[in-house]
Amino acid sequence: MDLTQEERATLLRFVERFALVLRESGMAPMPARVFAYALADDADRYTAAELAEGLQVSPAAISGAVRQLVQIGLLVREREPGTRSDLYVLDDGNLWVRFTGAELAALQRFEDVVAAGVDILGADRPGGRRLAETREFLAFLHEVLADAVARWPEERTRRAAAG
Template sequence: MPGGRLTQQERQQIAVGLADGLAYAEIARLLGRPTSTITREVSRNGGPTGYRAELAHRATQQRTHRRRQATPRGAQASPQPYGRDPEVVRDYQETLTTVFMTSGLPKMMARVLGCLYTTDTGSLTASELAQRLQVSPASVSKAITFLAGLDLIRRERDERRRERYVVDDDLWYQSVIRSARSNDQLAEAARQGARVLGPGTPAAVRLENVARFQDFITENLIRAAEQAREVLYAGTGTISDGAAAPSSDHGHDMI
């Protein structure tokens, strides 16, 4: 059923779809499942060329068994906020982690980000992250440093002077601006190459087209990010009072 665990028959259909060269999104539509479910299922069970339905089903059963053995009975039965099913939340967190990994994040960084986004507060301390993820504090520290460097999380102190790691709406804006800056660097490199190779030459024209394309994408990316920030997040209170949204004229200098 959609939203529940994949059945053995569904896994067989995934294997057939992969063998037929279908995209994850098309397999998901055939099964009535989110694309992220198929992405996670395939990536954790051998990838598109190594996926085997029987092995994937057996591996999932073994993981579930190990997880239940590792989780104390009391913790498993503890009530969740808003009446949530802890097993369903845990499965969704794994799905979100896989999506982050597919987008390019290393596994531990994706796990930390997935954990933060599935908390109502949107913030946790290093010890809370280590406990929830069952990993060492050193692993958490390394992941935090990496994510903070990409502006995907921010650090702040709580009333007890503990450092907390926070995700909120404005961080997506910061991430887009950072991406736009990367586009700027590529455009400048392309213009430099056009000068080196000689204006009007085929290679120079190709690089000039790259620069123009990146300029266009960057300008529209920043404009869209600023509009989304103003329209979507204006009333949420997640944007800090001191962080005024930059105009598109100087948006590249934010990071």
């Protein structure tokens, strides 16, 4: 379905607003824009040229962004038989479970390094006590997020049934 000029402008305003939130969370600017666009636009696969046209940027700006998004698993690279262009697909099945899984891995690295700090410095000094509390908070957060990820398929079904 082709969008009107007004609908396209509304989509791009949303993409920029969402990309800004993603950037504030640590994602690089162009990958944030490409991901926000792929998530909000109606198409499910794009060439680099289509992404560039949709975002009104140069094709060169897209190549590094899609490479990063493929590496972190937010886009999948495919190729149709007989074509020379890569297609970038938003694999939205369990997208947020995969995304949170990557965050859980990063959280585990934080937890491990803080635990090592407690072991090295000891929990009997002020810095060590702060690190010990940080370790406990990170362990708690890891448990809660892992539980949410495990429960999501059933919750998604429940929410879909509820309308």
